[in-house]
Amino acid sequence: TANYWGGGSKNQPWFDIKQEIRHVIITDHITAIGKYSFTECKNLETVQLPALDGFIILNAAFEKCPNLKSIYIKGNQPLEGTFDLSTVNAFESYTFSGNYMLANVIINEKVSKIGVSVFEECVNLNGIYGVPGSYAEEYAKGGFTFFDKATSTPQPESCTPPAEETTAPETTAPETTAPETTAPDTTPDTTPDTTPVTTPDTTPVGGDDDQTTE
Numbered sequence: 001t002a003n004y005w006g007g008g009s010k011n012q013p014w015f016d017i018k019q020e021i022r023h024v025i026i027t028d029h030i031t032a033i034g035k036y037s038f039t040e041c042k043n044l045e046t047v048q049l050p051a052l053d054g055f056i057i058l059n060a061a062f063e064k065c066p067n068l069k070s071i072y073i074k075g076n077q078p079l080e081g082t083f084d085l086s087t088v089n090a091f092e093s094y095t096f097s098g099n100y101m102l103a104n105v106i107i108n109e110k111v112s113k114i115g116v117s118v119f120e121e122c123v124n125l126n127g128i129y130g131v132p133g134s135y136a137e138e139y140a141k142g143g144f145t146f147f148d149k150a151t152s153t154p155q156p157e158s159c160t161p162p163a164e165e166t167t168a169p170e171t172t173a174p175e176t177t178a179p180e181t182t183a184p185d186t187t188p189d190t191t192p193d194t195t196p197v198t199t200p201d202t203t204p205v206g207g208d209d210d211q212t213t214e
Contacts, residue, residue, distance in 0.1 A: 012037055021043065022046075024044065024048070026047070026050055028050045028051075028052060030050065033061045034061065035060055039060050039061070040064045041068075042067060044067060046068075047072075048074055049072070049074065050073075050087070054087070055087050056089060057085075057092070058091075059095070060092075060093070060094040060095060061095055062095060063095070066099065067101060069101045070083070073087055079156055080156040081103035081104060081154070081156060081157030085107055086107070086149070089108055094116070094120065095115065095118050096119055097117050097119065097122065100121075100123060102122045104126070104128075104157065107128060107135075107136035108130075109131040109134040124157075126145055128147070129147045132148055
């Protein structure tokens with residue numbers, strides 16, 4: 001049982017130096033690669049498989065190996081951008097997910113099922129090479145291009161990882177304050193005028209005292 005911890009199986013003797021691994025050669029007496037064996041070996045570039053039919057690759061064995069450029073069969077030369085799985089009879093879920101350098105894959109005609117998310121986030125994968133009428137051809141209908149491996153051969157392809165999303169720095173417009181304006185007061189003045197009115201005195205000079213009676 002694999003003990004998944006920190007991006008791989010801690011049971012593997014190379015766990016502590018996995019970021020130093022660049023090339024892996026699987027010898028002939030090995031028939032399977034265990035789950036999480038090389039997960040997140042971020043500097044791994046090539047893997048050689050034995051030229052023996054019936055090989056098995058278990059869950060997430062090469063998940064998130066972003067620089068893995070080639071898987072090839074013993075006796076052949078590594079081909080950039082191609083995973084030659086023509087001797088592999090089964091590979092489980094997430095086996096190669098997150099491998100950006102993968103452009104083409106050669107699938108054994110004995111494969112009858114491809115696990116969940118085996119090629120998830122393999123954004124440059126396009127070509128599926130296999131035998132017409134096999135499961136590989138059916139699988140290719142999910143958005144890939146199928147090629148008959150008897151008449152077509154993958155060519156070297158140099159892939160680039162997807163661009164990282166960048167977030168523009170947030171900018172704040174300078175705050176401007178409009179000058180305060182006061183509207184003129186147009187309310188009519190209804191306050192009564194209490195200013196006293198002075199009436200000119202029209203009383204004849206002398207008044208009644210100046211009247212003469214005979």
